[in-house]
Amino acid sequence: MKKLVIVAALAAAFGSAQAQQTVKIGMPLTLSGQFADAAAQMLNGAKTYMKMHGDTVAGKKIELITKDVGGPAPDVAKRLSQELVVRDNVDILAGYVLTPNAMAAGDVSAEAKKFMVVMNAATSVVITKSPYMIRTSVTLPQVMETFGTWAATKGGIKQSYTMVTDYGPGHDSENAFTSAFKAAGGSMAGAVRFPVANPDFSAFVQRAKDIGPESIFIFIPGGAQPAALGKAMAERGIDKKKTRVLGSGETTAEAALKSMGDTALDIITAWHYDYMSSNKLNVAFVKEYNAVSNGRNPDFFSIGGYDGMHAIYETLKKTKGNTDAEAMIAAAKGLKWESPRGPMMIDPETRDVVQNVYIRRVQKVKGELTNVVFDTIPMVKDPAGERRKQAADKK
Amino acid sequence: MANARRFEVAFWLCTLLPFVLAPSYLSLASQIAITALFALSLDLILGYAGIVSLGHAAFFGVGAYAAGLIAKNYWSEPLSALLVSGFAAGVLGYALSHIIVRFRHLALIMLTMGFGLLLHEAFNSASAITGGADGLQGFRVPDVLGFKFDMFGRTAYAYSLAVLFVCFLICRRIIHSPFGLALRGIRENATRMPAIGAPSLSHLRKAYTIAALMAGVAGALLTQTTSTVSLDVLSFGRSADVLVILILGGAGRLYGGLIGAVIYMVARDQFSGMNPQYWYFWIGLLLVAVVMFLPNGILGGLSALDKKRQ
Amino acid sequence: MLTSAVGVLFDGFAYGMLLFLLSVGLSVTLGMMNFVNLAHCSFAMVGGYATVTLVNRFGWPFLATLPMAFFAGAIISLVLERTLFKRLYRATDLDQCLLTIGIVFISIAAFAWFYTTEQQSARPPEWLRQSIPVGNLNLAGYRLFLIVFGLAVTFLLFFFIEKTRFGAQVRAAVDNQRMARGLGIDVDRAFMLTFALGGGLAGLGGALAIEVVGLDPTFALAYLVYVLIVVAVGGLGSIGGSFAAAVVLGISDMAGKYYFPWLGAFLIYLVMVALLMWRPLGLFGKR
Numbered sequence: 001m002k003k004l005v006i007v008a009a010l011a012a013a014f015g016s017a018q019a020q021q022t023v024k025i026g027m028p029l030t031l032s033g034q035f036a037d038a039a040a041q042m043l044n045g046a047k048t049y050m051k052m053h054g055d056t057v058a059g060k061k062i063e064l065i066t067k068d069v070g071g072p073a074p075d076v077a078k079r080l081s082q083e084l085v086v087r088d089n090v091d092i093l094a095g096y097v098l099t100p101n102a103m104a105a106g107d108v109s110a111e112a113k114k115f116m117v118v119m120n121a122a123t124s125v126v127i128t129k130s131p132y133m134i135r136t137s138v139t140l141p142q143v144m145e146t147f148g149t150w151a152a153t154k155g156g157i158k159q160s161y162t163m164v165t166d167y168g169p170g171h172d173s174e175n176a177f178t179s180a181f182k183a184a185g186g187s188m189a190g191a192v193r194f195p196v197a198n199p200d201f202s203a204f205v206q207r208a209k210d211i212g213p214e215s216i217f218i219f220i221p222g223g224a225q226p227a228a229l230g231k232a233m234a235e236r237g238i239d240k241k242k243t244r245v246l247g248s249g250e251t252t253a254e255a256a257l258k259s260m261g262d263t264a265l266d267i268i269t270a271w272h273y274d275y276m277s278s279n280k281l282n283v284a285f286v287k288e289y290n291a292v293s294n295g296r297n298p299d300f301f302s303i304g305g306y307d308g309m310h311a312i313y314e315t316l317k318k319t320k321g322n323t324d325a326e327a328m329i330a331a332a333k334g335l336k337w338e339s340p341r342g343p344m345m346i347d348p349e350t351r352d353v354v355q356n357v358y359i360r361r362v363q364k365v366k367g368e369l370t371n372v373v374f375d376t377i378p379m380v381k382d383p384a385g386e387r388r389k390q391a392a393d394k395k
Numbered sequence: 396m397a398n399a400r401r402f403e404v405a406f407w408l409c410t411l412l413p414f415v416l417a418p419s420y421l422s423l424a425s426q427i428a429i430t431a432l433f434a435l436s437l438d439l440i441l442g443y444a445g446i447v448s449l450g451h452a453a454f455f456g457v458g459a460y461a462a463g464l465i466a467k468n469y470w471s472e473p474l475s476a477l478l479v480s481g482f483a484a485g486v487l488g489y490a491l492s493h494i495i496v497r498f499r500h501l502a503l504i505m506l507t508m509g510f511g512l513l514l515h516e517a518f519n520s521a522s523a524i525t526g527g528a529d530g531l532q533g534f535r536v537p538d539v540l541g542f543k544f545d546m547f548g549r550t551a552y553a554y555s556l557a558v559l560f561v562c563f564l565i566c567r568r569i570i571h572s573p574f575g576l577a578l579r580g581i582r583e584n585a586t587r588m589p590a591i592g593a594p595s596l597s598h599l600r601k602a603y604t605i606a607a608l609m610a611g612v613a614g615a616l617l618t619q620t621t622s623t624v625s626l627d628v629l630s631f632g633r634s635a636d637v638l639v640i641l642i643l644g645g646a647g648r649l650y651g652g653l654i655g656a657v658i659y660m661v662a663r664d665q666f667s668g669m670n671p672q673y674w675y676f677w678i679g680l681l682l683v684a685v686v687m688f689l690p691n692g693i694l695g696g697l698s699a700l701d702k703k704r705q
Numbered sequence: 706m707l708t709s710a711v712g713v714l715f716d717g718f719a720y721g722m723l724l725f726l727l728s729v730g731l732s733v734t735l736g737m738m739n740f741v742n743l744a745h746c747s748f749a750m751v752g753g754y755a756t757v758t759l760v761n762r763f764g765w766p767f768l769a770t771l772p773m774a775f776f777a778g779a780i781i782s783l784v785l786e787r788t789l790f791k792r793l794y795r796a797t798d799l800d801q802c803l804l805t806i807g808i809v810f811i812s813i814a815a816f817a818w819f820y821t822t823e824q825q826s827a828r829p830p831e832w833l834r835q836s837i838p839v840g841n842l843n844l845a846g847y848r849l850f851l852i853v854f855g856l857a858v859t860f861l862l863f864f865f866i867e868k869t870r871f872g873a874q875v876r877a878a879v880d881n882q883r884m885a886r887g888l889g890i891d892v893d894r895a896f897m898l899t900f901a902l903g904g905g906l907a908g909l910g911g912a913l914a915i916e917v918v919g920l921d922p923t924f925a926l927a928y929l930v931y932v933l934i935v936v937a938v939g940g941l942g943s944i945g946g947s948f949a950a951a952v953v954l955g956i957s958d959m960a961g962k963y964y965f966p967w968l969g970a971f972l973i974y975l976v977m978v979a980l981l982m983w984r985p986l987g988l989f990g991k992r
Contacts, residue, residue, distance in 0.1 A: 031672045032674065072625060107623075168529040202716045210709060225919075231845075237836060506981055509978040642802060685803070
């Protein structure tokens with residue numbers, strides 16, 4: 001036992017002697033497999049930030065060390081996070097596309113006392129796994145509960161039918177939207193869940209059509225599915241004037257819009273970021289992003305990575321380069337800034353992301369299908385986090 | 396024979412080397428040991444009884460979730476939980492074995508795959524109990540026999556290695572017993588065995604149950620050493636991976652699964668470290684190379700080379 | 706009630722046609738040569754990416770790219786067969802598995818490298834994407850196209866296998882290789898061309914699938930499971946078997962999702978397990 005501690009201490013000392021001038025950020029990402037695209041976009045977002053703002057902060061050089069987790073594999077994510085801490089001596093853990101991976105890494109962040117930035121994983125409880133963790137992406141309750149409330153009030157919708165994918169984020173969205181929608185006076189016509197690997201939606205869409213609800217709420221992951229669903233809806237003749245179609249931002253992402261074509265018109269979505277936003281910061285971001293990523297446009301994975309790096313940079317500036325987790329988390333709490341997505345803040349109590357939620361409708365602008373923002377709910381806090389706080393305060 | 400013994404002793408002594416030579420790789424070593432145990436359990440039915448299974452992760456997963464649920468809801472002592480989890484997987488294996496052993500060839504492979512996929516779906520749907528895609532949360536296995544599970548993975552590796560060794564000895568006993576010989580007989584010629592009075596179906600069922608139990612132990616080990624468990628322990632990918640590993644090492648040679656696990660996982664770790672986005676390419680190349688130059692897996696190829704020399 | 710049943714049948718049949726195109730090649734080569742080719746969906750992927758490249762980068766009309774997708778699949782499978790697979794015809798099933806899985810991994814990495822991991826789309830012409838109202842139903846034009854196309858391919862295959870001399874040679878080689886050789890049939894050539902045909906059909910399937918399920922480098926693994934199910938349930942070496950299995954699975958998948966959505970993904974696996982337990986050799990399998 002003692003020998004190992006000495007070996008480790010020597011390694012750390014040697015490592016840190018070199019690391020005096022470098023801040024190492026370890027990023028376990030799902031670079032291969034089903035979620036490879038999300039990780040690639042996230043990494044490109046981070047790299048774009050570094051390109052735009054230089055790779056030196058508070059006198060130290062920033063170094064990214066990426067590892068492949070391969071998919072939802074918390075055992076691998078935990079091991080890689082541990083190895084990054086123990087072997088590569090990283091100062092900060094960042095990235096984490098998927099919830100189970102972020103949860104497992106949270107343990108490492110808490111035990112090894114390392115500042116951790118979650119750049120995507122969107123399940124609310126993730127933030128509770130470590131006191132040194134912040135999140136710069138989004139939480140599903142944040143968007144979906146807001147959407148549910150909006151739909152029943154300003155949206156003027158009285159009834160809805162939910163169709164979500166049968167997995168964690170799908171269940172969370174269904175619960176969040178339904179509870180908020182009902183609380184604001186709406187009623188539910190029913191709910192259905194798609195299997196995760198579902199190539200064909202026509203049967204489900206036909207069922208929805210037969211029920212004939214006033215609105216349909218959809219949550220499906222990005223990739224091939226939104227387009228397939230959009231096509232199924234067009235094929236079945238869902239008239240969006242009669243049946244309002246509500247969705248999460250992934251439903252009308254770039255690839256989905258391209259594939260759905262005009263069948264996407266009039267879909268209403270709630271989300272925190274769109275690459276076509278005319279916000280000046282965003283226009284500059286997209287331009288740099290196109291250069292870094294060989295012509296691709298950013299998506300919400302990219303902005304999570306971009307803002308994650310921003311949070312790291314600003315925190316380091318505040319701590320003057322000190323990477324001690326206590327110092328960093330103290331500096332990160334309450335951090336406020338203007339991002340290409342709009343205004344953002346790290347909640348000083350829950351350490352979670354606070355941002356605008358935009359309500360958008362797909363319309364043709366200058367001949368191109370665009371998510372046009374027509375309503376904004378400003379600076380929304382994660383409602384699930386708020387409820388946890390209230391429950392804890394009551395005790 | 397003495398030669399073989401020497402290699403075996405050397406092999407097991409080498410498994411202790413990571414403690415000294417690669418202390419920062421012990422978490423990886425622990426996961427290799429667990430995978431080796433999983434592959435060994437598959438070898439029992441594939442290499443020795445001739446049952447090709449594309450759904451062996453079902454038992455791995457049941458053991459893993461059992462260990463997690465025990466730690467979450469009942470008690471946190473790992474060794475007893477390990478035995479209970481293995482037993483749970485064994486029970487499932489026993490139940491399924493009644494169906495499995497009646498089939499051969501492609502139908503057998505697809506049935507094992509089908510059961511694996513069905514179980515995966517079932518665990519996904521029962522998300523109230525299993526946590527679904529987010530994984531089982533809210534449990535910890537802090538230590539085993541008083542040794543804390545540390546960040547370096549020392550305790551994890553020692554624990555996994557010890558369990559692997561014990562299970563290996565048990566496997567060896569089984570293989571060399573009359574039961575094991577009967578299994579090999581069934582593998583060689585299934586039609587002849589009943590003719591000489593060996594009840595083959597019950598033998599196969601027994602083997603399948605033992606293999607399931609062992610796979611469940613491996614799964615439980617993973618849960619306990621990482622304090623995490625999520626749906627990927629039941630995935631088709633995990634079943635396919637362990638099959639690839641066993642074929643790579645050489646099925647039916649007792650050490651094939653262990654060698655395969657070491658080679659595959661070290662290669663994967665190194666390749667993905669060098670090239671996180673495209674390491675699939677190098678792993679694929681490795682597999683193709685092994686097949687072209689070392690038929691019947693690494694151990695098979697080595698023994699063929701050995702025979703050529705003699 | 707009736708109209709929705711017809712709708713489900715229609716959609717299920719179309720989905721079945723897609724599965725058939727993707728699987729028939731594997732069924733024939735597995736039955737004929739006993740060669741376990743898990744890289745079959747990589748051939749489909751090659752065809753899909755061929756179409757994507759021709760449509761998006763070179764502006765070809767979608768339908769014109771279909772023969773090219775066929776050729777792409779055929780050529781790639783031919784090249785692999787001549788260079789690697791040929792040497793393992795006598796190897797164990799397990800070794801064949803390992804080799805072809807290695808090829809799948811390589812293909813996934815290669816396509817991720819050239820095309821990135823982004824979702825691809827290749828739009829068929831507008832007139833194919835129309836919905837055709839039939840009574841109370843809205844039948845999707847593209848699905849109708851899939852059904853017509855699938856049936857046409859099936860008839861062509863049957864004609865080819867049953868009525869031509871080459872087809873007779875293939876059938877002989879499937880039934881009894883040694884005898885066929887003894888009769889002077891060039892079995893190697895029959896293997897080679899059948900393999901190419903199977904790969905070509907997979908490529909065609911991959912191209913047609915883009916509009917329904919999309920395309921990215923993980924396609925080669927994601928659809929392998931479905932293809933294996935069709936092949937096993939249909940019976941090795943049987944075109945009619947693949948057809949029947951694909952249709953049954955496609956329709957039961959659709960019907961399940963429409964009438965019992967809570968069963969979701971379970972249904973297709975349950976159907977497979979049930980059918981295999983009833984008929985272990987497949988619906989039309991011979992051995």
